Amino acid sequence: MIDKIYLSDELFNKFAELFYRFSGIKLKDYKKYLVEYRLSKFVGISKPYKTYEEFYDALIKDLSGELRKGFVQVLTTNYTYFFREGVHFDFLREYLKKNYTKMDYIRLWSAGCSTGEEAYSMAITALETIPILKSYDFKILATDISNAVLKFAIEGVYHYSKIKGSLDDKILRNYFVFDRAKKNFIVKDEVKSYVAFRYLNIMDKYPFNKKFDIVFLRNVLIYFDNTEKEYILRKIYDYIKDNGYLILGLSESIVGVRSPFKSIKNSIYVKE
Ligand SMILES: C[S@@+](CC[C@H](N)C(=O)[O-])C[C@H]1O[C@@H](n2cnc3c(N)ncnc32)[C@H](O)[C@@H]1O
Known part of the structure; x- marks a missing residue:
């Protein structure tokens, strides 16, 4: 059986702090499951990072800024369409x-x-x-x-x-x-x-x-x-x-x- 990889409340708060620092946006507590889901792009079996802790460590050590950009990208909402709100x-x-x-x-x-x-x-x-x-x-x-x-x-x-x-x-x-x-x-x-x-x-x-x-x-x-x-x-x-x-x-x-x-x-x- 494969264990699900969870994001703890403590780590969610750390990600939220980083996201605020990078984008100015504060993530509310109820967004935890959304964050867990979206960050699963990076974290999991056969993903670049095995746990959320590992991903967090890589993110704070990221010198090139590429990981940080990817992190901001997956946490922002991009819904739009032509002539929206005519x-x-x-x-x-x-x-x-x-x-x-x-x-x-x-x-x-x-x-x-x-x-x-x-x-x-x-x-x-x-x-x-x-x-x-x-x-x-x-x-x-x-x-x-x-x-x-x-x-x-x-x-x-x-x-x-x-x-x-x-x-x-x-x-x-x-x-x-x-x-x-x-x-x-x-x-x-x-x-x-x-x-x-x-x-x-x-x-x-x-x-x-x-x-x-x-x-x-x-x-x-x-x-x-x-x-x-x-x-x-x-x-x-x-x-x-x-x-x-x-x-x-x-x-x-x-x-x-x-x-x-x-x-x-x-x-x-x-x-x-
Ligand atoms: C929901 S879309 C809105 C798109 C379009 N303005 C519209 O109304 O259809 C929000 C966009 O804001 C961008 N965004 C969020 N935070 C931002 C920031 N701090 N600086 C610049 N853009 C940001 C997101 O990446 C996303 O593409």
């Missing part, structure tokens, strides 16, 4: 329509971009809205703490089963190439050309020299406690243009969080 893309469309002739440049940021659907949806919205986009100073920065999702995003290859229902035929025809053999939709280079994917922990120092018109920080803050939420919101505030916007996920709330932004509607906030 009201935000309607808002973006209106903003672009109203402002591209008035602004010298437009910058958007998809913070916590996951596998890229959000950033590419932003690029497609701009392509559909700004007729002179090619000659206009328009860029989207898309960042995440997980290198695995960034790699996926840069490739921009999505299986049709992941796209079905979220994109209409005209958008698919105009902005994707279909690989019949593999049933994949591949984002066209034109769309990709507006998006730069980069590694960035939103808790770290930001290396930006231009301010953003709109920051999409959707479905990311939910993993943070109020103190970290406040810290992130204050930092992002400094990198948004006056009268620019911050957009959170529709089901997210920052009630009880001290925020410098003014709430408008649909989880959209303005910097006044």
Whole structure:
């Protein structure tokens, strides 16, 4: 009989401390079984580490940082899809329509971009809205703490089963190439050309020299406690243009969080 390998409460707390140090996210106690399950990618019979203790020791001694990245990757949630929470893309469309002739440049940021659907949806919205986009100073920065999702995003290859229902035929025809053999939709280079994917922990120092018109920080803050939420919101505030916007996920709330932004509607906030 094969003994199951368990994660003790004590070790769970140690992993939680490390994860907080690496990502700024606090793991609640009820996440223990989820953590045990997700770390079993590394731990077990015929896995690189035989016990959770062994994995923990390797993690704290990890000099290259590769193991640490893998650890953060498996513990983060990457669920996303094209044009998720469509009201935000309607808002973006209106903003672009109203402002591209008035602004010298437009910058958007998809913070916590996951596998890229959000950033590419932003690029497609701009392509559909700004007729002179090619000659206009328009860029989207898309960042995440997980290198695995960034790699996926840069490739921009999505299986049709992941796209079905979220994109209409005209958008698919105009902005994707279909690989019949593999049933994949591949984002066209034109769309990709507006998006730069980069590694960035939103808790770290930001290396930006231009301010953003709109920051999409959707479905990311939910993993943070109020103190970290406040810290992130204050930092992002400094990198948004006056009268620019911050957009959170529709089901997210920052009630009880001290925020410098003014709430408008649909989880959209303005910097006044
Ligand atoms: C649920 S996805 C949201 C994707 C997309 N914004 C959306 O709403 O569909 C959350 C993403 O936030 C990223 N994330 C979590 N903590 C982060 C941090 N400290 N810095 C940067 N990205 C982080 C995760 O890796 C994950 O890809």
